[in-house]
Amino acid sequence: MNARKKDSEMTDQATRAAGPVPSPQRAVRDVPDVPKEPVFTTQDLNIHYGDFHAVTDVSMEFGKNEITALIGPSGCGKSTVLRCLNRMNDLIPTARVSGEVRYHGIELYGPKIDPIEVRRRIGMVFQKANPFPKSIYDNIAYGPRVTGMKVDSMDDLVEQTLRRAALWDEVKDKLKQNAYGLSGGQQQRLCIARAIATNPDVVLMDEPCSALDPIATLRIEELMAELRESYTIIIVTHNMQQAARVSDRTAFFTVKVNETTGDRTGGLVEFDRTTTIFENPSDQRTEGYISGRFG
Amino acid sequence: MALLTAPTEPSSVGPPLSLEPSSRRLGEKFIVALLFGAAALAVLITVGIVLAIAGPTIEFFRQVPFSRFFSTEAWAPNFVPDGFGVYNILAGTAAIVLYSCMIALPAGLGAAIYLNEYASHRARRILKPVLEVLEGIPTVVYGLFALAFVAPLLQEIWPTFVPGKLGDPPGFQFVLSAGVVLGIMIIPTVASVSQDAMSAIPHGLREAAYGLGSTKMQVATKVVVPSAFSGIVASFVLGLSRAVGETMVVLMAAGAIANLTLWPNDPVLTMTAFIGRTATGDVGFGTTTYYTLFAVAALLFVITLVVNMISIALVRKFREVYE
Known part of the structure; x- marks a missing residue:
């Protein structure tokens, strides 16, 4: 019944075939003080679900070709902010967004914006690997097909995409097989490949490794660096180790409690270069979370 | 400070330790037996029905050869000269199934897609109960609906749509009116089973599709319907079986003339209508007509069995196990 193989077994095989996995490397990159070319800029972003004020006053910038990590305890609104950037929150009828979210200067929640066009430029990878119950090939080809991408050869595109996602060698002989036969880690990398097949500008990842074992996680982190x-x-x-390993900048969110009403809401505490956040945070709450004292 | 200590010896008084079952378990055994009986009843009844049909069917084929039954000779079991060409009433059933499924399958699937993917919370709250009410209406009411409304309507519009000689309006009982009404009757079954299958698709798949920039229509047609395909096939087969087995509507609205035809304008006699009509009429026990009833019933049984077996095979083939 369960076609999914043990993740660790599969990854071990893959590892043996591809040679030793290099040890995780701390990203050593020059990260400017502020993002040079912000892809997204949010200004006083507030998100409500019905009466629930999920996120309050988030203002930050996401730099081009950077990896920005959003960290924080459960309920701090980090996923909500992420889902706001490609208008996935539109799928929740009660969700309401106010404030500004600019994408390359364009107001994402402007009256003439089509969320479908937005999502075609901003890909997303989810917490749980969610390949379609189709072949590996059709999973990759799905995006290009629905967006009407002009493609000379779909075969070439599928191959290129899988190579970019470092999955080609593992799946090249079973492209026509159902994606559900892959291990959990491979499925998640397939989902990343599927997200980049349409050549989006941004890839949003919502806890992409939380269901994976450490080896599969490592491979995804390597992929992100590439x-x-x-x-x-x-x-x-x-x-947090993941944020420290892969990201250029880190935003720490937390749950803020209104002292008079007792209402809880998520908010941004500190946003800086990852090295600064982890080595020299300026807010006590960040320091407390990073060092595992709360959250 | 007192350290935690393991409790010392168990208190020496009290009943001796016993691990034997207490008598209360007998009740449980009784209930299990009762439940097994309930489950076995269904099997026993099925076996009973097969046996009850098998005997008279064998007797029928002693009196009437296979080659006469499976033939296109006239269907007139209780006339002189008699005729046993079952193809005539098989065609009647096929015609009804054809037209009713032409309506029920697309409309049922469409309703399911609408309910599951498009309908607002409010629309769903109104539509679903209405569909369920439609499912609960007695078939004889549908039969009346066919005779009183659908047949006259079709009689009126038929010549407008069909030109020339074929455009003669039908009589008051004919294939299309029964087929249309039967189709309407089956829509809720197809819709509700398909929709159950669609709503069982993990939310993540829908999110993945939207995240890739799919339109609602693309999510429905390229992800939801293919992913729920096995359930949709099951709903189609269920609809088809109901059309094959339905009796009252065809008895009232399709006519009583065994006709080797699929033409929508003709009256037909279906297998079920034959059994319904003849068995409630004046049939002498032990006559050939009496045995004919069982032969037709056996054929119906085999047809639905084959349809269901095909359906199980299809459902298995297309099933995805979602975690």
């Missing part, structure tokens, strides 16, 4: 060259990546993660 993809950074061509894409802007924004990742929500519960794993």
